[in-house]
Amino acid sequence: MSLSSQEASASLQQVEEASRRSSQLYFYHCSSPHLIMWGIIWIIGYGGTGLFPRYGWWLWLGLIVIGSVGGIVLGHRYKRDGYASSPYAWRMGALWAIILFFVFGTYAILPPHLDKQFCAFPALITGCAYMAIGLWRGLRYVISGMVVATLTLVGYYFIEPIFFWFAAVGGGAMILTGLWFRTA
Template identity: 45%
Template sequence: MALSSEQASQALRDLEAVSQRSGQLYRYQRTAPMLMLWGVIWIIGFGATQLAPASAPWLWIVLDVVGVLGCIYLGKHGKHDASANTSWRWLASILTIAAFYVLALTILPPSHGSQVAAFIALIVALFYVLAGLWIGTRLAIIGIALAALTVFGYFMLAAYFALWMAVVGGGALILGGLWLRTA
């Protein structure tokens, strides 16, 4: 029995949908450990910031380096088919965000550390929302939740903002990573 042209077209559409979904799930699996790594870094960094705010700038530099190196390690040692083309795009994205951050703080200098922390968290949330537009809706949802939690903590729990971000912000990243793994 021969397929009609409509049946063949439908079969090709179904195959394309399965291929796209498979790629999305694969990218979720690759992103999940990185999200969880940053969740742990946020718990350590924001927790230490709450306890010893004077040492926060240096601690965050160390933690950011550990996080970036950890992501590079996870990206290189996970199962993947990333090309050099993909790698330079991610690195360029990170450098672009870092440059934006520095320039924004130069033009609009913060009056206290909580502003810097909230601004960075919102940039991270923006990054996840934008990644969600390209990779899959779950990343966008994680970004929106992170932004909402950041704004809530900044305005409603100002005295405990760093602790809020350690527990809720870091926890949201870890839970988001676990959610991506279950996709």
């Protein structure tokens, strides 16, 4: 029994779709612990800055170092556990380094005048980065980015005290997104 060219083409399309979907699910799986970790960091960072604003820069500096090391450890865990290494792993790390550089560079040349500006800018950039990643890696990233960006703007314009809003909403959104990615 031989396949017609149409049947063969349809079979190849199904294989390509299954491969694409498998890659997307794997990306969600690998992203989940990173999102949960950074959600916790956001809660500590924004909550701590709200409680101790004088030490906010130092707190965030320490948390960014901890999160960066944690991200590397999580990435190596996947290799150790036998998962294939993602060709996107180094690009994701580089993307976040570029975003961090952009945020600090922007603060250096356009310093915020209000605490609200200080905390809304990185949150808004993070939401936009998630949406951009989602254009290539999956709709769930687009949705989570839209939620973070929208809640950032809502908090900026309508909520006080702002640091606790970002701690709860930004960190909570990341943790919930990480848990949502586990169900993919």
